[in-house]
Amino acid sequence: METETVAKTPEKEVMVRAIAPKKVDDLFGVEEAVTGNTVVILTVSTLAQRSPIELEASIDKLYEYVTTIGGDIARLGDERVLITPPGIRIWRSPLHAPSKTESA
Numbered sequence: 001m002e003t004e005t006v007a008k009t010p011e012k013e014v015m016v017r018a019i020a021p022k023k024v025d026d027l028f029g030v031e032e033a034v035t036g037n038t039v040v041i042l043t044v045s046t047l048a049q050r051s052p053i054e055l056e057a058s059i060d061k062l063y064e065y066v067t068t069i070g071g072d073i074a075r076l077g078d079e080r081v082l083i084t085p086p087g088i089r090i091w092r093s094p095l096h097a098p099s100k101t102e103s104a
Contacts, residue, residue, distance in 0.1 A: 012037050014088070022046055024054045030083060031065050037085045045079040 015036075020043040021027050033040050047055040059081065066073045070086035082090060 014039060014085070016041065018043065020046065024051065024058050027058050027062065030062060034066060034071055034083055034085050035069065039085065039088065040083040041076075042081040042083060043079055044081060048079075 015038045017033055017038050018041045019026070019030060019033075024047065027042075030040055030042065044055055044059075047058075062081075062083065063073050066083055072082075072084045072088065072090045074082050074090045074092065076082050084090060
């Protein structure tokens, strides 16, 4: 007896996009991409070398935006940031998750 597997098509397709901005202005497209149901892998090593203070401020703004729309954002090592649209969560190990005292 043969069985047939049918993949369920998501209501809205999710894309994955890698972005390696050369300057802070290049980050403006990230919000639009995440809003458009795209997972973004952001490589920030060039920006970190050029302007770490501007990069930190920009990541803080991205964090506020992404969490406001129901997305998620997490650092992947020193050079990458993962940003997801609403409905996609990033798993965090218990060792790296903030404790209740840290989040208070």
